[in-house]
Each structure stands twice: as C-alpha cells, then as structure tokens.
Amino acid sequence: MTVPETAHTAALDPQRSPPSTPERATLSTVEERVRAQARERLRQAEDILRSIDAEWTPPPYDPLLIAQALGIRCVPVNVPWVQDAMILVMGGEPVIYYRPGKDEARLRFSLFHEIAHTLFPDFRFNPRYDAAHRPRLLEPAGRLEHLCDVAAYELMMPMDRFRRDLAGTCFGADAVRTLCLRYGAGEEHVAVRMVETDTACYCVSRLENARTTRQDGRRQMRVVYSMATTVCRSRGFTLPASLQLPRRSCVLLASRSRKQTAGEEVLDLGQGRLQRFRIEALPLRRGVRRRGLSPVLAFLYPLST
Ligand SMILES: [Zn+2]
Numbered sequence: 357m358t359v360p361e362t363a364h365t366a367a368l369d370p371q372r373s374p375p376s377t378p379e380r381a382t383l384s385t386v387e388e389r390v391r392a393q394a395r396e397r398l399r400q401a402e403d404i405l406r407s408i409d410a411e412w413t414p415p416p417y418d419p420l421l422i423a424q425a426l427g428i429r430c431v432p433v434n435v436p437w438v439q440d441a442m443i444l445v446m447g448g449e450p451v452i453y454y455r456p457g458k459d460e461a462r463l464r465f466s467l468f469h470e471i472a473h474t475l476f477p478d479f480r481f482n483p484r485y486d487a488a489h490r491p492r493l494l495e496p497a498g499r500l501e502h503l504c505d506v507a508a509y510e511l512m513m514p515m516d517r518f519r520r521d522l523a524g525t526c527f528g529a530d531a532v533r534t535l536c537l538r539y540g541a542g543e544e545h546v547a548v549r550m551v552e553t554d555t556a557c558y559c560v561s562r563l564e565n566a567r568t569t570r571q572d573g574r575r576q577m578r579v580v581y582s583m584a585t586t587v588c589r590s591r592g593f594t595l596p597a598s599l600q601l602p603r604r605s606c607v608l609l610a611s612r613s614r615k616q617t618a619g620e621e622v623l624d625l626g627q628g629r630l631q632r633f634r635i636e637a638l639p640l641r642r643g644v645r646r647r648g649l650s651p652v653l654a655f656l657y658p659l660s661t
Pocket residue numbers: 364365366367469470473501504
C-alpha cells in the first residue's frame with residue numbers, strides 16, 4: 357500500500373503549546389471562531405445521530421460516529437505511515453485512516469483532530485495536503501495544527517457541557533478521572549479543558565523526573581509545561597520553565613508512590629519571589645516511568661502569604 361498523494365499526518369501532541377507570536381490577541385479571536393465552528397459542526401452531527409437513535413445521549417462523543425454523521429469515512433489500518441490517524445482527500449472526499457491502538461483516549465483525540473481539518477476551506481483542494489511539502493494557510497508557524505487541536509477539544513469536550521459537568525464534581529485533581537471517564541479523554545486533555553474554563557485562580561503543570569546524574573543519586577521533579585487561568589497569569593503566579601521542586605515535595609511523593617497526594621509548599625517563582633501554593637499531585641497512569649518516577653499532573657492554587 358502506498359501513501360496516497362493527498363495525505364496529512366496527524367500531529368497529536370498533548371504538550372503542543374500555542375504559537376507564541378506578537379499577534380496573540382488576533383489568534384485568540386481566530387480560536388474563538390474555530391471553537392464556534394467546531395461546536396456548530398458537532399451540533400449538526402448530534403442532530404443527525406439523534407434522528408437515527410433518540411436514546412443516544414453523549415458524552416462521551418465517539419469520533420467514529422461523529423465522522424460518519426458528517427460524511428467522513430474512517431478506515432482502520434495497520435500500516436507504518438499511520439501512527440494515530442491521518443486525513444486524506446480521495447476522489448474529492450475526506451477519508452480518515454486510523455490505527456486502533458492501546459491508548460484509546462489518545463486515538464480519540466487524534467481522530468477529532470483529523471475531523472477538525474475539515475473545518476478549514478483548503479483541505480479538499482490543497483494538491484498536497486502535507487505541511488512538510490509547502491507552506492499552507494496560517495502556516496508555517498504551526499498555527500493550523502494548533503487550531504485543529506483547539507477544535508478537537510471542542511468536539512471531544514464541548515465547553516457548555518464540560519462546564520456543567522465540572523460544576524457537578526469536586527474541583528481539581530479529584531475531578532480529572534471522573535471527567536476522563538465521562539468524555540473518554542486523557543488526563544492531560546481534561547486538565548487543559550479545566551484550565552480553559554477559566555474559573556478560579558490556579559495553574560496545572562506536568563512534571564517529570566529531572567534526570568539528574570546517576571552519580572549524585574538525587575531524584576527531583578522539574579516542570580515540563582504549565583497552563584494557568586487568566587487570573588492566575590495576570591497575578592504572575594506562573595511557574596518558570598524547568599523549575600525544580602523541593603526534594604520533599606508532595607509531587608515527588610506522588611511520582612514515586614503512583615498515588616494522588618496533596619500538600620502546601622513554598623516555590624521560587626524566579627528572581628527570589630517566593631509563593632506558597634496548595635498542591636494536588638496526580639500521577640499520570642500512562643506516562644513512562646523513569647528511574648522509579650512517574651510523570652505527574654499538579655494542580656497549584658496560590659495561597660495568600
Ligand atoms: Zn493535523
């Protein structure tokens with residue numbers, strides 16, 4: 357089997373950060389439009405599916421069902437050039453090839469990402485649907501991929517429903533696994549969505565083993581990425597990149613024990629600025645464990661000092 361000429365490979369990366377450009381404000385407006393378009397497309401699919409089966413009550417939203425309702429054929433394959441999912445244009449019609457795998461949540465997001473490509477007008481007509489071959493609309497800064505992720509979140513966890521469900525749970529790390537089950541989503545994707553609801557003042561960080569040298573035998577956790585609500589950012593409670601947490605941090609305990617832990621800790625936000633946080637540390641189930649440490653998702657709530 358050869359790679360069809362109009363192919364686009366899924367670029368699923370839960371750690372992909374939004375493009376950092378001076379036109380951030382403009383991009384936010386575009387993101388809002390893309391979210392609205394994705395929600396409208398999902399509504400159309402819901403109407404069709406309900407007319408077929410009145411008992412159908414999402415969430416979770418099944419990307420294969422949604423794609424079917426939107427006229428996008430999905431084909432399972434086992435070929436090396438499809439890692440998660442890939443949208444093609446064949447005979448003028450969209451087709452998604454996907455590889456059924458172990459990580460269902462990752463695949464679901466990837467499928468929604470591919471469905472999101474159909475929101476953009478050039479997907480049908482671009483002679484080579486592959487950003488590697490030539491610059492595309494909104495490229496080369498990776499914006500198209502970012503916007504497809506934005507839409508994928510809306511298709512997988514539409515904000516209006518997600519807000520209602522989040523309000524009905526215990527907020528924070530405790531809510532993550534409940535919402536993962538409800539939406540068939542991964543822990544990091546749910547955490548991103550929680551930050552996007554923009555309620556309260558907190559940030560969420562992924563931390564991993566700091567990979568200290570074998571000789572010193574130390575084990576520390578460092579920040580890989582952080583996301584913060586608007587109020588948290590405006591008050592400057594953001595964690596510097598590569599911040600290493602104290603060795604007695606509850607984050608390290610959660611990482612080692614693979615059990616959720618909590619605590620209050622003072623962190624150095626840079627330039628000697630110390631801030632006390634309440635921390636909830638959730639070890640990631642699917643993360644790769646290195647030197648006895650699992651990656652951790654930490655919810656950090658700034659406390660008054
Ligand atoms: Zn893509």
